[in-house]
Amino acid sequence: MTTGAEPGDDQSDPSLNAIMSERRRLINLGYRLLGSLADAEDVVQETYARWYAMSAREQQAIESPGAWLMTVASRICLSLLGSARVRRETYVGEWIPEPLPEPTDWITGGSGVVGTDPAERVTLDESVTMAFLVVLDAMTPAERVAFVLHDVFRYPFGEVAEIVGRTPAACRQLASSARRRIRTAQTPAGPIAGQAGIVRQFKTAWQAKDIDALIGLLDPDAIATADGGGLAVTHLHPIVGSEQIARAYAEIARVTGDRTTFLECTVNGLPGLVARQDGKLATVFAFEIAGDRIRHIWAVRNPEKLRPWRIW
Known part of the structure; x- marks a missing residue:
């Protein structure tokens, strides 16, 4: 041209x-x-x-x-x-x-x-x-x-x-x-510091596979959605309900064990998490928090969508 x-x-x-x-x-x-x-x-x-x-x-x-x-x-x-x-x-x-x-x-x-x-x-x-x-x-x-x-x-x-x-x-x-x-x-969102604290508690409970603690941090009608795009293993349909999410995430922690580490970060301007598996970037988690409960979790695993995160 x-x-x-x-x-x-x-x-x-x-x-x-x-x-x-x-x-x-x-x-x-x-x-x-x-x-x-x-x-x-x-x-x-x-x-x-x-x-x-x-x-x-x-x-x-x-x-x-x-x-x-x-x-x-x-x-x-x-x-x-x-x-x-x-x-x-x-x-x-x-x-x-x-x-x-x-x-x-x-x-x-x-x-x-x-x-x-x-x-x-x-x-x-x-x-x-x-x-x-x-x-x-x-x-x-x-x-x-x-x-x-x-x-x-x-x-x-x-x-x-x-x-x-x-x-x-x-x-x-x-x-x-x-x-x-x-x-x-829209949901009423609390201060960023408060949201960060809830994400930190979620990370701790998840690493400990503490199902009761996870349920307590999730809204009863919470939804967890994942995006692998066929390029990474993940659940294909949203998981609905605090107990269902807690058990599914506890099982993920059990399967991945010590191979996975979590880092607190900012995702689209709000507190989130990055998961590294076997030393490599695996997943970015974004959260929607209403009051003191997590209402929605978005887990992006499609590697094509994680290009800006390569330094993690």
Whole structure:
């Protein structure tokens, strides 16, 4: 493909820094819409490829390059969300959004080097907690894009409408429907320190195979969901109920024994756990905690989703 320029080719171009400064915003958009950092990175690359495929005259005719990049990235994500629903039909087991560690722990380019470029990071806030992303994933593509653009990135509905291909009124309805889903799913979360304490107690009880202690830390209607993607052994269907989860996890601890160690960490901005088995990264656990009980556990074992965690 012939391009008008490549990133970094002409540092004297005053517009280049402005264009590349949008990268972090685009990564943040793509991750929230797709639930995958790898897919978000692909979207950003495709967006920039389309920009640099234009002639200098075409680029100069664009009044707001940043808005153009966001529009193109949003439309690519909208298309991918539609095809993702088809791909999920053949996915082995449950699909969970890709978990993210603290930004300082990120890996760049698969090289095993800790990432330092802020442009490569997702801002960790309430809109990227695992619980939030799971609710987003249950929305229709148009609903998800309309909500994220308006409620997270503060786009007016007129601009959202141009991206989604609906009327402003229709986009307002889409965002309103999405908001209702979020409110219905939301649970009152306590302070981070308190959540970290509950995760620590869970880790201790799990290592001790203390079923009663595990039950006491779980909501009676708790759900444990795992994602192996057919590439790692795990339960294919959600486990429902505190006693069922406690017994299943105690059995996992019995089988893996001393081969598994657990480390406390931050997963998508909230307290979580990393499991290492035989010295290698095996699983990342995210938790939803309501009050002083664990309401949901998400266990991501698919190695393709653990790329940002390689230093663990």
